[in-house]
Amino acid sequence: MKPLTALTGRGMPLARADVDTDQIIPAAWLKKTTRTGYGEGLFSQWRQDPSFITNRPERRGATILVAGPNFGCGSSREHAAWALRDFGFTAVVAPGFGDIFRNNLPNAGLVPAQVSADVAESLLRATTRDPYAEIMIDVVGRTLGCPAAGVAGAPFRLDDLAHHRLVNGLELLDLALSLGPSISAYERARAPWLPVGQAGSPGAGSPSRTGAVKAEGTEGT
Amino acid sequence: MNRTTLVDRIWERHLVEPGETDLIYIDLHLLHEVSSPQAFEALRSAGRVVRRPDLCVATADHQVPTLIDGGGGAPAVDAGGARQLLLQAGNCREAGIELHPLGSPGQGIVHVIGPQMGLTQPGMTIVCGDSHTATHGAFGAIAFGIGTSEVEHVLATQTLRTARPRTMAVTVEGTVRPGVTAKDLVLAVIARAGTRAGVGTLVEFRGAAIRALSMEGRMTVCNMAVEAGARSGLIAPDDTTFRYLEGRERSPRGRLWERALDHWRTLRSDDDAVFDREVTVDVSAIAPQVSWGTNPGQTTSVDAAVPDPSGMADPAERNAAERALEYMGLTPGTAMRDIPIDIVFIGSCTNSRMEDLRAAAEVLRGRRIASSVRALVVPGSALVKRQAEAEGLDRVFTAAGFEWRSPGCSMCVGINGDTVAPGLRCASTSNRNFEGRQGPGARTHLVSPETAAATALAGHLAAADDLV
Ligand code: SF4
Numbered sequence: 001m002k003p004l005t006a007l008t009g010r011g012m013p014l015a016r017a018d019v020d021t022d023q024i025i026p027a028a029w030l031k032k033t034t035r036t037g038y039g040e041g042l043f044s045q046w047r048q049d050p051s052f053i054t055n056r057p058e059r060r061g062a063t064i065l066v067a068g069p070n071f072g073c074g075s076s077r078e079h080a081a082w083a084l085r086d087f088g089f090t091a092v093v094a095p096g097f098g099d100i101f102r103n104n105l106p107n108a109g110l111v112p113a114q115v116s117a118d119v120a121e122s123l124l125r126a127t128t129r130d131p132y133a134e135i136m137i138d139v140v141g142r143t144l145g146c147p148a149a150g151v152a153g154a155p156f157r158l159d160d161l162a163h164h165r166l167v168n169g170l171e172l173l174d175l176a177l178s179l180g181p182s183i184s185a186y187e188r189a190r191a192p193w194l195p196v197g198q199a200g201s202p203g204a205g206s207p208s209r210t211g212a213v214k215a216e217g218t219e220g221t
Numbered sequence: 222m223n224r225t226t227l228v229d230r231i232w233e234r235h236l237v238e239p240g241e242t243d244l245i246y247i248d249l250h251l252l253h254e255v256s257s258p259q260a261f262e263a264l265r266s267a268g269r270v271v272r273r274p275d276l277c278v279a280t281a282d283h284q285v286p287t288l289i290d291g292g293g294g295a296p297a298v299d300a301g302g303a304r305q306l307l308l309q310a311g312n313c314r315e316a317g318i319e320l321h322p323l324g325s326p327g328q329g330i331v332h333v334i335g336p337q338m339g340l341t342q343p344g345m346t347i348v349c350g351d352s353h354t355a356t357h358g359a360f361g362a363i364a365f366g367i368g369t370s371e372v373e374h375v376l377a378t379q380t381l382r383t384a385r386p387r388t389m390a391v392t393v394e395g396t397v398r399p400g401v402t403a404k405d406l407v408l409a410v411i412a413r414a415g416t417r418a419g420v421g422t423l424v425e426f427r428g429a430a431i432r433a434l435s436m437e438g439r440m441t442v443c444n445m446a447v448e449a450g451a452r453s454g455l456i457a458p459d460d461t462t463f464r465y466l467e468g469r470e471r472s473p474r475g476r477l478w479e480r481a482l483d484h485w486r487t488l489r490s491d492d493d494a495v496f497d498r499e500v501t502v503d504v505s506a507i508a509p510q511v512s513w514g515t516n517p518g519q520t521t522s523v524d525a526a527v528p529d530p531s532g533m534a535d536p537a538e539r540n541a542a543e544r545a546l547e548y549m550g551l552t553p554g555t556a557m558r559d560i561p562i563d564i565v566f567i568g569s570c571t572n573s574r575m576e577d578l579r580a581a582a583e584v585l586r587g588r589r590i591a592s593s594v595r596a597l598v599v600p601g602s603a604l605v606k607r608q609a610e611a612e613g614l615d616r617v618f619t620a621a622g623f624e625w626r627s628p629g630c631s632m633c634v635g636i637n638g639d640t641v642a643p644g645l646r647c648a649s650t651s652n653r654n655f656e657g658r659q660g661p662g663a664r665t666h667l668v669s670p671e672t673a674a675a676t677a678l679a680g681h682l683a684a685a686d687d688l689v
Contacts, residue, residue: 016544017537018416018516022655027636030283031301033258033308035369045657069537070417073450074655076256076352078368099420099452100352100366103383107370161242161382172370173267176378179237179244183272183380186237186246193473193481194248195340196275197319216337216575216608 001109003169004139007090009063011127011135011146012053019067020074021101025083038079039086054087058131066123066135067094072101081108091137093144093156095120106162107172111139114157122149140167226388226494227457228423230487231363235346237380244382248345250375252279252318253331254309255636256350260373261312271316273379278340279313280321281306282330284637287599287626302637316376329602329628332356332570336440337604339469343458343485348375353570353652355446358455359439360462361488363423365453386452387497389422390490393430395505400686402580403438404572404650404669406430407445408510408520410502416518419451422498425490426456430504436465437576444571445652448517457489509684511557512654512667514545519654521557523672523684529553548656549664550644557682560666564647565596565677566659567623567670569633572650573601575608577670582614584674584685585621591680597624597639599631623677635660648676 029041046052053059065084071094072080081104084092091111105112115123126133126149133148137156142163145152158166165172238244250273257279264271271277284302306323313320321327327334332353335341341357347364348354350372357364367381375381391414397406411418424446426439434442439456446454463482466472473481512520513527519542521528530542530553546553551560567573567581578600590596598618600606606628609615615625632639633651635658641647643662650673651658654665668676671685678688 017541020516020653020655022653022658026657026661027634028661030255030636031299031305033262033305035259035263045661070420070450073416074352074447074653076350076366076368078256078259078350078370081368096417096420098450100368103371104368107368159242159384161384172374172382173269173377175382176374176380179378179380182237182244183246183378187273187379190246190248191481191484193342193477194345195342195471195473197278199274199313199317199319216605 001169001171004109004111004166006136006138006140007111008134008136009090010061010131011064011066011093011123011133012059012062013066013124013127014053015068015124015128017068018070018073021072021077021080021098022074024072024080025077029079029083030077035082036086038083039088042083042087063088063090064135064137065089065092066120066127067092069094069096071097073098076100078104078107081105081110085110093120093123093135102159106166111137111166112158112162113137113144115144115154119151119154122151125149139163223491224493224495225491226496227361227425227455227488227490228363228386228388231344231346232385234344242382242384244380245346246380247348247375248276249340249347250277251331251335251347251349251354252277253283253349253351254281254305255283256369257372258305258308258312259369260376263373264376269377271318271376274317276379277318277376278335279309279318280328280331280334281309281323283630283634285323285629286637287629287631287639299638326603329604330570330573330630332444333573333601333605336360336436337602339466339472342466342472342481343462344488348381352447353444355453356440356444356570358443358446358453359436361455361458361485363453363455366447386423387421389419389424389451389498389500390496391424391426392428392499392501393426393504394428394501395430395503396433397430397504397507400671400684401507401509402669402671403434403441405507405510406504407442408512408517408667409504409507411445411449411517412510412520413502414449414500416448416516417450418500419446419449422451424449424451424454426454431456432459435576436461437574440574441571445517448652458485509669509672511672511682512665513549513551513557514542515548515654515656517652517654517667519545520667523557523682525557527551527553527555527557559681561646561681562594562648562666562676563645564641565594565673566632566647566649566651567597567673568599568601568631569651570601571652572670573599573605575605577650578605578609578614581670581674582617584671584688585623585678586617588621588678590622590677593680594677596622596677597626597632599626600628602628632659634658635663641665648673648682
């Protein structure tokens with residue numbers, strides 16, 4: 001990933017609350033096995049309406065999505081973050097994100113900028129009014145501005161881990177390279193009763209093979 | 222240690238490297254075919270290997286067809302699905318990961334087979350590229366969903382870098398009325414607390430109404446913690462938990478069982494533990510619940526009517542309700558029981574276990590579903606299916622007019638070909654009533670298995686009590 005210290009782009013408002021990841025990328029798109037090629041799937045149900053915001057010509061080229069509260073709730077599908085990226089978004093500004101989605105965005109190289117409800121409201125109003133309104137995001141300083149909304153230097157929340165990685169252009173696994181010894185040390189102290197998988201024994205889980213499958217729904221009776 | 226929550230207690234034991242963002246060890250990594258192929262591919266191209274294949278278990282559930290028993294070269298529904306199943310088989314073989322493929326005796330929905338095998342145990346950390354991993358919290362484990370990049374990280378390191386979640390106590394008091402199930406209980410909690418109540422937290426469910434639940438009921442409750450916005454939910458283990466686990470295939474045995482038990486009994490929040498948020502809900506008066514909107518918080522009692530958005534004070538809530546009613550094709554004031562239903566789906570990781578099937582079959586026994594209704598029941602696992610057949614439940618379902626299917630996610634997410642056609646209305650025991658969740662344009666009403674069965678008989682939303 002390339003380091004991302006600051007970005008500027010036109011904002012696209014989506015003034016809906018609780019937009020779940022099934023809306024961001026419907027399940028039909030989960031058939032793919034790549035990490036790219038999801039742009040067309042973004043909001044694909046809603047986009048069937050010609051007046052949906054992403055379909056409007058004056059909105060073409062907007063790169064910062066301004067969303068409502070709890071954006072990206074629901075399913076853990078990282079495909080939702082990939083779809084936003086492939087469509088051309090570089091950041092999502094919202095007053096709140098779904099918990100898993102909040103982590104998925106930086107993993108796809110996007111900035112999840114969580115702003116106060118007031119700032120979100122101002123940005124939504126300004127970007128609705130003016131399709132060319134620009135938003136400037138200072139990733140390093142975790143602040144953003146939007147002259148059209150009268151917003152300047154507004155702080156946003158971005159988790160430390162996501163901040164560190166975006167600013168330095170690090171993949172999640174880049175941070176794990178030196179961890180081997182501490183993980184091995186932890187593993188030596190794990191409790192002996194913890195379960196393990198049984199690869200290579202076809203039929204694992206089969207009552208006929210193991211003879212140890214308990215009848216279901218019998219506990220407590 | 223004093224004033225410690227159960228979540229913190231388990232978290233502490235899994236710290237590999239504390240930091241601004243903790244590095245925690247993952248005891249069990251569950252995998253399904255949809256969220257993992259990109260992770261394996263990335264590992265391969267980076268020349269990395271799976272660190273602990275013995276702590277991974279995989280199953281095929283989302284893409285699998287439910288109309289056939291699999292095996293014998295049975296076809297997956299489409300090329301995309303077939304390709305994912307094939308990739309999964311190859312990835313698991315190459316890495317040495319236990320896989321329960323389509324048609325095998327241990328196959329099933331990932332959140333059904335973990336507990337059923339005894340893989341899910343108290344005090345563990347469990348992840349899966351799937352938000353409903355929360356289900357496993359019913360055993361007093363920290364279990365949550367992750368994205369594909371995190372799946373890749375766990376495969377490579379068996380650890381995850383993640384901020385310690387805040388904690389929320391949801392205390393559910395009271396004794397539920399007869400006919401009110403775990404599903405009704407959790408729907409009522411979400412309706413009251415809201416779909417954002419738990420954001421950023423791990424919820425500990427506690428209180429008399431939770432203690433009274435069976436393990437399967439507790440799984441239903443924790444499964445839906447994510448629908449309240451939480452990262453996950455969990456319930457402190459007790460004798461109900463230990464009874465469930467004893468004698469399961471992967472449960473510890475002999476002296477190890479005794480040692481595990483000693484540890485498991487310490488897994489509770491201190492009486493004076495401090496949570497970041499606390500909510501108390503009394504469920505003694507609730508009736509069976511039915512959702513009317515497009516998120517699980519938009520739920521009401523089966524005895525109530527479709528709410529009127531114009532009476533809602535919060536403009537955002539009003540706006541969301543108006544949108545939802547438009548999508549759902551509902552008019553405010555309509556009695557819930559007057560809503561006709563086209564399809565009834567009993568299944569999903571929320572409600573596809575033995576107790577769910579038994580309860581639904583009890584309602585259906587000796588009766589026929591309405592001629593306007595198409596109904597299907599999809600057991601959560603091959604084991605559940607076998608046991609239900611041994612108990613004769615399949616015959617009760619088919620005699621009533623239900624289709625008896627093979628295990629998988631099926632109509633919960635609608636990517637295996639089992640979908641609800643546009644505009645049709647489905648009473649579903651699954652967990653999400655999002656727009657298009659069961660297929661483009663599908664309208665979903667979330668219900669318990671008993672309510673689903675009664676609805677199939679009546680042809681409109683109905684409670685099991687209506688039938689007597
Ligand atoms: S049954 Fe539904 S919610 Fe559960 S794992 Fe499958 S698709 Fe997800």
